[in-house]
Amino acid sequence: MTLFGAGETWYLVSNYHLLDIFIEQLNVMVIQWTAIIRFKSMRRHKEIYKTLAAAMESSNFDTSTPARLALVEYWRLRSEKYLKVIYGLGTCTLAAWFVYPLIDDVECNLMVAVRLPLDFCTPVRYPVAFLTTMVAFCYVAYYVMTNDVIMQTHLMHLLCQYAVLIDCFENIIEDSERDCKGVSRNNLIHNNDFRITYLRRLGRLVDQHKLLLKHTMDLRQTLSAPMLAQVMASGMQMCFAGFQVLMTITDSITKFLMSFLFLGYNMFQLFVLCRWCDEIKTQSTKIGDALYFSGWERGLTTIPGVRRRLLLVAMRANKPLVLTAGGLYDLSLSSFADLVKNSYTALTVLLRLRHD
16 A cells, blocks of 8 residues: 555656646545545544444443434434445446546556556556556555545444433433332322432433543544544545546546546535534534423422532533534534635636636
8 A cells, every 4th residue: 555655656746747637646645645644543542432432332321212222223224324325436436447547548557547666568567557556546445435434433423322312311200200100290209219210310311421522522632633634635625626527527528427426525525524523513512402301390409419410411511512623623514615615716716727
């Protein structure tokens, strides 16, 4: 993989004076190096990611009701759906790279532009060079896609836990009265077994909320620097890929599809990350709403320790958790829209330079 990257860099430096080739090569390399930066960050914080992966196995993660099992299944299916979309879109983009070298006018063309330290335009060397670069490029491409899927999965795991916790707070009275059959709702507050069960259950939910906030803060810290690189790279890629789309639309339909699908993948991948980060911010504040509708006004705050716990959760939920890119950009749908606008502005400038 290192040798493959060196060959791409060599080709980029050798053709820096040709704007179209330079942009095309830089576009491919940026997404690869961004994925490497994110992967190294994950390796450096592997203990945090192991903890995040095992968070749904916590004893405080309550899925004891059909409604909560349905929530878990809903997020599982949603995660699987977006996994298929990312791999499907990425594979379609990769397929265009397979086709183009076979139908262009270059006699000895490779699947991706690299400079090799030998002349490969011979009957013996060309098949070897083509297969080698094809395998290396496919490996790098699926490496990029897998990194995107892993990041999306961690975000959706957090969203699933928030959804279940919201349901637990909203139905805490119903869950606590299961062992108090025969006692009317109006007399529950005077039942000692219910008071003990409610207080114990509330304590577990508070602990789960604290743990979920800690996991979100840990993920925000580990994502900050890699996502800053991701946002900067995506802005540049949207501009450059858009330039390629416009430049190839009349020259080659295959080249146009390569550029168009590449642009679509980059925009969709960043859109998904911003969407889930925005959803985490929304779900973290919904904890306070769930607490408000949990039935605390029925006299439950008279139980020693309940008022303090409820206020603690409400204060924490009042401040939304915002995931950022380097502390400079909020990862949200509005930020994604602003990035698209800025990339379009840069594209118009680039087109003017190209025509001049």
